[in-house]
Amino acid sequence: MKPPxxxxxxxxxxxxxxxxxxxxxxxxxxxxxxxxxxxxxxxxQIVAMQQNLRAAMYLMKKEIRMAGYDPTGSALAGIQIANTNSIRITRDITDDAGTGDSDGDTGDANEDVTYALLDADGDGDTDLGRNDVNGVGTQTIAENIDALNFVYLDQNRTPTASLSEIRSAQISLVARAERADPAYTNSNVYENQQGDTIFAPLPGDAYRRKFLTAEVRCPNLGLE
Ligand SMILES: [Ca+2]
Ligand SMILES: [Ca+2]
Ligand SMILES: [Ca+2]
Structure with a gap:
């Protein structure tokens, strides 16, 4: 027997x-x-920011490309305001009934459109607004946009301030993530295609951002 x-x-x-x-x-x-x-x-957040930015750019390009569309020749359509941070374009793409036939004016929905930054929801962050003065009025196209910048080019692709000489526009957007990331410091400087600074975060800024730039030609400008 073994011991226990x-x-x-x-x-x-x-x-x-x-x-x-x-x-x-x-x-x-x-x-x-x-x-x-x-x-x-x-x-x-980064994916959302990127999609936000692409959708906004897509819409702006699509509308600005049609600036000056004026098949009857009597609507006086064109680029009405060409600021560094905003643009107002007109085009005659439909009639009063919205059937899609040009009627010689730019007084119908989607014919007189302004893009500018605004704080639509009043939270202190700028958003990209689209104002369709004859249609839905002001809408927010993208939230948390730190910069909207336009450069207008003449037929030689030289920047111009003269409305009648504009043939294309370079559009740049800087979008910001919804929330700051405490583990991140953003010290980037954002420039447009001309090398002009369009946005520089303050020291200690902790927001991630996305930058997008594009050029759109307006074939209906300068036809006469
Ligand atoms: Ca009309
Ligand atoms: Ca019209
Ligand atoms: Ca806002």
Whole structure:
């Protein structure tokens, strides 16, 4: 017969060590999950910001391209206001009934459109607004837009301030993530295609941003 073995239970020290180790492991797992979750949220915000920016640019290009569309020759359509931070274009693309036939004026929906920054929701962040003066009025096209910049070019692709000489426009947009990322500092300087600074974050700025620029030619300008 074998002698009885001593009790194989755990000592208090062993219990404490086990608890301490599992605590460390749990903390490590939690911290990994938390940082993955944070990265996931940041990436979602960046994707949203990018889609926001692309959709806004798509719409602006589509409308600005048609500036001056005037098949009857009597609507006086064109670029009405060409500012660095805003644009107002007119075109005759429909009639009073909205049937899609030009009627010689720019007084119908979507015919007189202004793009400019505004704070539509009053939260202190600028948003990209589109004002369709004969249609839906002012709408927000994209939120959290830090910069909207236009450069107008003549037929030699030289920047011009003269409305009658404009043949194309370079559009630049800077969008900002919805929330700041405390682990990030944004010290980028954003420039348009001419190399002009259009946005520079303040020191200590923690917002991620996306920049998009495009050039649109307006084939209906300068036809006469
Ligand atoms: Ca009309
Ligand atoms: Ca019209
Ligand atoms: Ca806002």
């Amino acid at each position: 073995r001593s009790n194989p239970g755990f000592t208090i020290i062993e219990c404490l060590v086990t608890m301490a180790i599992s605590g460390i492991v749990m903390a490590a797992i939690y911290s990994t999950l938390y940082s993955q979750q944070k990265t996931h949220v940041t990436q979602e």
